[in-house]
Amino acid sequence: MPSLAEQVEAIAAATGFAGVVAVDDPAPVPGTGGRSFAAAYGMAHRAHRIPNTVDTRFAIASGTKGLTALTMVSLIEDGALRLSTTARSVLGKDLPLIGDDVTVEQLLAHRSGIGDYVDEEADHAVTDYLVPVPVHELATTEQYLTVLDGYPAKFAPGQRFSYCNGGYVVLALIAERTGGVPFPDLVRERVCVPAGMPDTEFLRSDELPDRTAIGYLSATQPRTNLLHLPVRAGGDGGIYSTAADLSAFWRALFGGRIVPHRWVAELVRPRSRASDRMRYGLGFWLHGSSDAVILDGYDAGVSFRSVHRPGTGLTHTVISNSSEGVWPIARHLYELLSG
Known part of the structure; x- marks a missing residue:
């Protein structure tokens, strides 16, 4: 049977994958010969033929939400906020349609019910131009007030789960x-x-x-995403x-x-059944029937x-600089390693 690295190599070759695949298995199953590896594929810059390497930085889109949740919890731990703090108590007169x-x-927990500036339930392609203002106008958090305003609530707070970037x-x-x-x-x-993450930061897309x-x-396709996303991302996604x-x-x-550990437990405590296979905590997706975070x-x-398995310490990460690149390899690893 091909090794895990060989299986990934075959999928990458068949799909034209560009990015990095890393499996970090601190306690490999006896007899497997170990499953840890890291490999890079494709180009980081196609025009200049600069290849991806295992230490290339990539945007991670909504993967940022976990870091946003931890930032909030850190502020709560310091006494600056509470989970029960209302948005209105901090926003003042800004965004008046938020209850x-x-x-x-x-x-x-994506249970606020507020209107969203990017409707995840709408029928649109990932490559559509969705940002409602010129992307260069979104470089600071306060500048997002313009695009967040004017969206009425979808339902009463706490009523149900609805994924919300604007939140x-x-x-x-x-x-x-x-x-x-x-x-x-x-x-x-x-x-x-x-966390010891020296290469993780919010970068401007026009001066990478x-x-x-x-x-x-x-x-x-040679076209880049430069005109599709905010020039510098925010709490909902886009850190590198x-x-x-x-x-x-x-x-x-x-x-x-x-x-602290008590807050980690709170972050990964399921708040909602988001789909048949997935649950959601605070900033983190949770597998529906395993401990995968x-x-x-x-x-x-x-x-x-x-994907991380707290019980074993196994982590597998697939990260790509194309819209659909990750999913064939990510699905294979998810089924093979995470159950």
């Missing part, structure tokens, strides 16, 4: 106004530094540094990271080095999945 009773906890931008606003420093700095200081992948709309940083993230999270990201020029 007075919407709480931080409901925003984290996580609101959380970033709350964090920034409460913490007194820009949201990207809060994430770096409260999550990335204690070296060792950073440009996002492409498909595996074959590496496979190694993500492995470090999971170890630090469940080692209690970002927030998951961060997912999907956007124009970005696809990402990182």
